[in-house]
Amino acid sequence: MVTIYDIAKRANVSHMTVSRVLNSPHLVSEKTREKILKTAKEMGYKPNLIARSMRTKKTNYIGLILPDIINPFFPEIVRGASDSASKLGYNIILVNTDNDYAKEQASLEMLFNRGVDGVIHCGIAGGKKDKAFIEEINENKLPCILIDRYIPDLDTPYVISNNFELAYEATEYLIKLGHKNIGVISSPLKIKIHKDRLMGYKQALEDNNLVFDESLVVEGEENIESGAELAKQLLADPKKKISAIFTMCDFLAFGVYKYCKANKIPIPDGLSIISIDDIYASSLLEPPLTTMAQKKYEMGFNAAKILIDAINNKKMPQKKMILKAKLVKRESCKKID
């Protein structure tokens, strides 16, 4: 392995001059600078980033903690964060936690020991332990930013969607199509952003002179089975006269599709569906799903950017960013009389 000492020897300078050429070239005369650059190239020099980290106490690594990269919601976020980071000279260490607190703990410890410069936490579980987790990060003075969700009591910075407004827009879209009895299949309401969405739904009803009916709202886990089960629950009672369903994530909508197919309810003729997320599969469904597309790539991109800016200014990140979701009109919603 070629070191700066090897280059220094060959170029008849001190190793410090070589180091300067690599880090602050303006401090070195053009002549020696070029000689050193040439020698370095000839010798196939590669800077040892580990040695550099050891001195500077900076690794240019960002830890990215998420539940499971296989969940189609996350790859775009990861790509966004990765692109943003590499543009700024950072790299991503990815860890999957399956929302398991023990795994989160272990990952965090690993990231500490590896000396990451900051952490992005994507999709915190929403339980009591989150707070302890974030507090532990803060105690260790590790810059941290959240994606997709936030913790109300703490002022950890975040990048999320405009949850209240996007739910308002989705609901209003259905109302404008003539729907009056709109069922909601909600993601867990212990998580703040889901509460925010429900508030948006309520507000849209109110602003359009429709009364909120609690019995039209059901809540479950964010998976297909839960969606199908809750659709059944909601549609079982014909007195509810539900003509449209608003699901809080695309997985839940997939479940509604499944239930409708099994029970010969045509979409959108028998039931309109609008959702939130816009993951890859949603446009491939039959009919293609109308959904509020979250800007997943941008979430990742901006989170990494905000975090790295903070790192470079040697302070904790402050900024909270809210990205506007976009209504993607496909074919799962229909005008009724």
Add this chain to the structure above:
Amino acid sequence: MVTIYDIAKRANVSHMTVSRVLNSPHLVSEKTREKILKTAKEMGYKPNLIARSMRTKKTNYIGLILPDIINPFFPEIVRGASDSASKLGYNIILVNTDNDYAKEQASLEMLFNRGVDGVIHCGIAGGKKDKAFIEEINENKLPCILIDRYIPDLDTPYVISNNFELAYEATEYLIKLGHKNIGVISSPLKIKIHKDRLMGYKQALEDNNLVFDESLVVEGEENIESGAELAKQLLADPKKKISAIFTMCDFLAFGVYKYCKANKIPIPDGLSIISIDDIYASSLLEPPLTTMAQKKYEMGFNAAKILIDAINNKKMPQKKMILKAKLVKRESCKKID
């Protein structure tokens, strides 16, 4: 930050004894070992992995190079590799290259400089530059393993599917259903595994006394648009009497679905479709897609395992592993007379 010197001082031993407790505890007497462990815990000691790497020339990092994590084929591979790695005390540095050679080069250089212990390369582009790329890795004596594809002339180890056999099985499945004129929408044939698959298709025809008709094979890029376009090409000529299509990846199958829907060709009544991959969306299509499921998670898992085994034995990886794809029968294929 607490160092082994701090612990040594407090416990009245030398820093070396502390180091031994952490690395080869059996060399230290039980009494001192326990005292040191206790002190370390009290002081909140965390080993500095950077300093350790600096001395040992080992980072316990694996570079994972792939085209784009957003492509639904990759997340499972990444998860598999990540699980396998973390089980063995390694972590993954993920880089996206978009099949762009310049980006691959830059990533590789970064990984070198970061001192990764090995590299997993997932989905090499299949061009001439691959060879140069792999040779550069070899020159630098960096252990390397390929996933999903391989380079015929080089004996770099790999983990891939049984491409010949899986294509044989897919084709035979259609033949058994009564199909005699089976169109093929192929992925780029400059890539060896796709050639292998075509050979499997041919062999299945031959073994079932059907003649191979070159005009039934068309080739394109692995995306939906290409699939739709090639379906059009294949189905335009009624004289071909195509009753079934075998696509080499699920994206291509999605394109065929798109074309069929636009042209009112019912699946599977008007056309049977079988594919390869089994990405997440495939089960959600209407009708659900019958496809040869590649063991993506296992590919990643085993690749990381083989690589790390080799790293620990201080040699280059040797093993080539072939995983059996599994026929997932859904509803896109139909028996005909």
Add this chain to the structure above:
DNA sequence: GTGAAAGCGCTAACAT
């Protein structure tokens, strides 16, 4: 079973 010395490759701080 334990300790002392050296050094991994680099940069910060100070000197010239």
Add this chain to the structure above:
DNA sequence: ATGTTAGCGCTTTCAC
């Protein structure tokens, strides 16, 4: 504009 010295936190080597 360039050089000297020291040291980041750890492990390797050798000595006792």
